[in-house]
Amino acid sequence: MFTASLVDKFWKKFNQKLDEFILYDFRKFPPVPPKSLPPARPMKFPYTFSAKIAQFPYRYYFKNQWIFHYYVYAVGLCIPIFMYISRLANSEENKAKWKAIKQKEKEEYYHKFH
Structure with missing residues (x-):
């Protein structure tokens, strides 16, 4: 039947053919x-x-x-300003403030029509 040496020979030959097939296009x-x-x-x-x-x-x-010259300088100068504004707008205090404002608007709207 199948011995270990036959199986090893088969897999060795199989791997060799597979490598040749895969690397054929790259060569x-x-x-x-x-x-x-x-x-x-x-x-x-x-x-x-x-x-x-x-x-x-x-x-x-x-x-x-x-x-083109001024565009490069303008981008370089505006990035820190935009980062500062973004940091202020996304702070926890500002989020809480806007949540309260939206809640107040929602309550006023609810009481106006109900």
């Missing part, structure tokens, strides 16, 4: 280059959204348009 392709290369021939008119993003002249606009 066909060359390794991925370390950095992506620019397209060899860019589109004359990039009609897809991703092509428009890829071919947009970011460096030119950042160097020659004032709004």
Whole structure:
């Protein structure tokens, strides 16, 4: 019948074939280059959204348009302000205050129509 050596040989052969089957597709392709290369021939008119993003002249606009410079500074200055406002709005005292205000409005509405 089946001996341990036959079973071991079977599983060894099976694993070898499985590895060959799995790795077959990966051996066909060359390794991925370390950095992506620019397209060899860019589109004359990039009609897809991703092509428009890829071919947009970011460096030119950042160097020659004032709004891009100020946008970076404005975001950097506004983030701490928005974080401060968010912290105040989501504090426990403010939540309790708004819960009381909503409860009062609900009671006034209930008494007005019942």
